Every structure is written in structure tokens, then in C-alpha cells.
């Protein structure tokens with residue numbers, strides 16, 4: 001640490017440290033446990049402090065912000081209940097490999113260990129999910145801790161880092177300065193490694209790329225397309241990463257999310273070489289560790305991921321490269337192609353299946369609007385660079401299946417599958433990308449988990465377009481019930497408010513869609529709205545997902 005001569009309040013030093021790490025926005029719910037930090041932020045005009053309605057919402061906003069910027073997102077919450085409310089975001093940051101800094105107030109140092117009001121040992125509470133938990137008892141170490149926490153959060157695999165701030169420590173005076181960001185290790189594949197990949201490719205008639213989140217940055221999207229075109233590679237997008245590759249491109253092989261039809265997966269499994277690039281290969285993307293098969297894949301596996309701990313952890317790999325996946329793709333794309341004519345047939349067959357699966361076929365359920373029709377209409381009319389947020393639930397199946405995904409879109413969804421991301425994720429996106437349409441798809445369940453953050457949107461002037469699938473059900477769970485416990489509906493029925501009226505009460509626009517004939521006008525009105533708008537789609541439960549219906553489930557299909 002650099003020691004300065006001037007004394008500075010620890011809370012101000014903390015703000016300097018955040019600034020030094022590029023922080024320009026903090027999402028918070030205030031607490032008396034970190035008043036000095038709030039006070040320090042009062043004068044920090046270059047750091048936007050967004051007051052949220054729930055710490056889960058604040059945490060989700062910080063997480064979404066990190067997904068957008070590629071830098072660590074930051075939230076500040078109070079001790080005890082504030083921190084436990086925020087825990088959903090800490091867990092999701094770990095699941096999604098997103099750098100997240102969580103600042104938590106703490107009881108005064110002298111009271112630590114006495115079971116004081118709202119005291120928690122955060123190292124124990126979050127030790128298993130965070131990349132690190134630092135409780136700062138000596139303000140002289142604060143600047144160093146900030147740098148360490150950011151480095152831990154941002155290094156591979158990225159994740160949450162927790163800084164615990166005893167309230168009296170924040171007011172200590174200390175002779176110190178902010179510490180500059182610590183370097184992040186970054187390895188690149190050398191020519192010899194690219195040669196090894198090319199040697200494997202030379203014998204491959206059916207190479208399949210599984211592309212993951214680590215190629216999501218714009219340069220990664222471009223490099224993915226260039227490498228796929230240069231070497232005739234089929235490209236499948238991993239779970240909730242469809243936006244990284246143009247789904248209309250002839251090399252697009254399909255999407256590896258939930259409920260992908262077995263025939264589609266079987267076709268991809270005919271690959272004679274799998275290149276997993278920037279993907280962690282979790283259970284959803286691998287369709288339950290079947291593509292590639294764990295622990296020994298049916299075909300050689302090349303795994304390219306910056307984190308050496310990921311490679312070989314679950315899968316036997318023919319070649320594991322702990323390198324930057326974007327630079328890898330750029331280097332691969334730059335190499336001359338080997339002519340393997342059979343690859344064209346493989347590409348065409350996979351692409352035809354993927355396209356066929358994406359075609360929307362209208363259905364006419366009697367009990368409400370088919371949510372797929374709303375998604376279809378929006379997909380046709382939204383701007384090509386629209387930001388799409390998905391909460392967790394069945395409504396998302398139409399979005400993943402039918403949206404015309406392009407690399408100009410930005411898809412924000414939680415790989416970890418927590419409900420409640422839809423509204424906060426949209427708030428963060430609208431604040432960060434004010435010129436772009438921000439469309440969020442949410443269920444009636446998820447909407448009332450964190451929907452109170454619509455107040456944050458209105459307060460901050462963020463324009464969100466929220467599309468609620470209001471089917472009076474936690475339908476994802478209902479689908480499981482229909483299949484596993486037919487006729488025994490338990491705990492999944494919901495009675496909802498009029499979401500349009502609810503939206504108006506917040507100062508947003510509200511639109512109701514009760515019939516299919518109303519969809520087009522509603523979609524146009526929502527897209528044209530200047531401020532925030534909630535479209536309450538009275539959706540069908542019969543059309544329970546993009547892949548099945550209640551009737552089919554009851555018929556055992």
C-alpha cells in the first residue's frame with residue numbers, strides 16, 4: 001500500500017478504492033450499519049448511487065450491470081437481514097461466474113462475537129459461495145482489501161467477493177491511498193497449441209463448437225463467427241447464450257438449454273469432435289452431462305477456458321487449453337482452412353433442424369393467450385439491438401426457442417435460474433444502455449418477487465418494457481406436477497393483481513392483453529412507449545410451454 005501523509009476517513013478511502021477500480025454505479029438499500037459510506041457517496045458525484053427496494057433487487061441489478069459492462073458490479077447492503085436478502089445475488093453471481101462486489105455493514109468491532117443486533121459471521125454465511133469474504137478491522141488495510149476483492153471477483157472463474165465493513169471502522173481516520181487494480185493473469189494460446197487443434201480438426205468431418213459466456217464480448221462474437229466460417233464449424237450456443245451467434249447463420253447448430261427435443265440433441269451428439277470454447281460445460285448446457293458425455297466423452301473434446309480449474313474437472317479432454325477463448329478464436333480464424341468437404345453436409349443437416357425448431361406454429365388455446373404469439377410478434381417488431389432480459393420460468397421457453405437471436409442483441413438471463421431477475425435486470429440494463437430497447441419477459445410468479453423495483457425504474461427514469469405471462473400459476477412447477485403427480489395440483493396456483501393497474505400505480509404505463517387479436521397493437525404501443533410499461537398478458541396455462549401442452553402432458557407426452 002502507498003502511504004500518504006494526509007489522513008482520510010476510511011469511508012472516503014473506500015469510495016476512492018472503488019473509483020480506482022472503475023466503479024461508477026452502486027446499487028444499494030441503505031442501512032444504519034454503513035452510514036459513513038453513504039455519507040462519503042453524498043459527495044462522490046461520479047458514482048451514481050441507486051436506492052433500491054430490496055437487497056435481492058439491488059444485488060441482481062449489480063449482477064446485470066456486471067454482465068453488461070464486463071466489469072465488477074457493486075451493491076451495498078446493511079448487516080444481517082440486508083445481507084441475507086442479498087444472498088440470492090451472491091449465489092447467482094457464483095453460478096453465473098459474474099464479478100460482483102458486495103459491501104456489507106457490520107456491527108462495531110467491540111461488539112463482534114457477542115451476538116449483537118443483526119450480527120452475522122459472513123465468512124461462515126457466504127464462505128461456500130463467495131470467492132472471498134474480507135472483514136476489515138484495520139482501516140489501514142481497507143484499500144488493499146478492496147484491490148484484493150476486485151481481483152478475486154474478476155479472476156477466472158469470476159464470482160462474488162464480499163467486503164464486510166464494521167460501522168465504527170468506516171469512520172476511522174487513516175493515512176493511506178487507494179490501491180490501483182491488481183493485475184489479472186491472462187494466457188494466450190500459442191501457435192503450437194493452435195497446431196494441435198488443427199491436427200484434430202484435420203480428421204474431423206463433424207466438428208461441433210459449444211460456445212459459452214466467455215466469448216460473449218463483442219470481439220468474441222466476431223471471432224466466433226470468423227472461426228466458424230473459416231473452418232466450417234457447427235456452432236451451438238450454451239445455456240442462455242444464444243445471442244453470441246447469429247441464429248440465422250448457416251453454421252448455427254442449435255441451442256443447448258432446457259427441454260431441447262432429444263432428436264436435436266442426438267443430431268448434435270453425432271459430432272466427431274467437440275470444441276467447448278469459453279463454456280464451463282454445466283449440466284444444463286451439456287443436457288445432463290450427455291453432450292459431451294461425462295466423464296469420458298464419445299468424441300475427442302477440446303476445452304478452451306481461461307480457468308485451469310475448469311479443464312479436466314468433469315471431463316476427460318483430448319486437449320485442454322487454459323487460455324483466453326477470444327484470442328484463441330481469433331488465432332484459429334487466422335489459420336488457413338483445411339478442406340474437409342463432408343463438413344458442409346453436417347452443417348446443413350444441423351442447421352436445417354435448428355431452423356425448423358425455431359419456427360413458431362400458432363396454437364389457439366381456449367383458456368387465454370398463447371404467450372408464444374406475443375414473443376413472436378415482439379421478435380418481428382423489436383429493434384435488432386434490443387436487450388432481452390429473461391426471468392426464470394416456462395414463459396422463457398418461447399423466448400429461447402423463437403426469438404431471432406443476433407449478436408447485436410444482448411441476452412441477460414441467469415444461468416443459475418433464480419426467479420426475480422426480470423425487473424431488476426431490466427433496470428440495470430436501461431440505466432447502462434439508455435438508447436436501446438430493454439424488453440424483459442417475466443412470469444406472474446417472478447413479477448411479484450422483485451417487481452417492486454419498478455419503483456426504482458420510475459425513480460431513476462429508466463424505461464423498461466415488461467411482458468408478464470400471467471397464467472395464474474407457477475407453471476414451471478405445475479408442468480413437473482402434471483408429469484410426476486398428475487391431477488394433484490399443490491402449491492402452484494396464484495391469484496394475481498391486475499398488473500396493468502399495478503403498473504399505473506407506480507407511474508408506469510399498463511396494457512392488458514386478453515385476446516390474441518390484441519397482441520399486435522399492444523406490442524406496438526409497448527415498443528413506442530417513452531417510459532416504463534407493463535404488458536399484462538393473460539396467458540394460457542393449457543399452452544404451458546413452447547414444447548408441450550397440458551393435454552399432451554396428461555396424455556403422457
Ligand SMILES: Cc1ncc(C[n+]2csc(CCOP(=O)(O)OP(=O)(O)O)c2C)c(N)n1
Nearest residue numbers: 393394395418419443444445446474475476
Ligand atoms: C427464487 C426462486 N424460487 C423458486 C424457484 C423454483 N421455480 C422455478 S420456475 C418457478 C415458477 C415460475 O413461475 P412464473 O414466474 O409464474 O413463470 P411460469 O413458469 O408460470 O412461466 C419456480 C417456483 C426458483 N427458480 N427461484
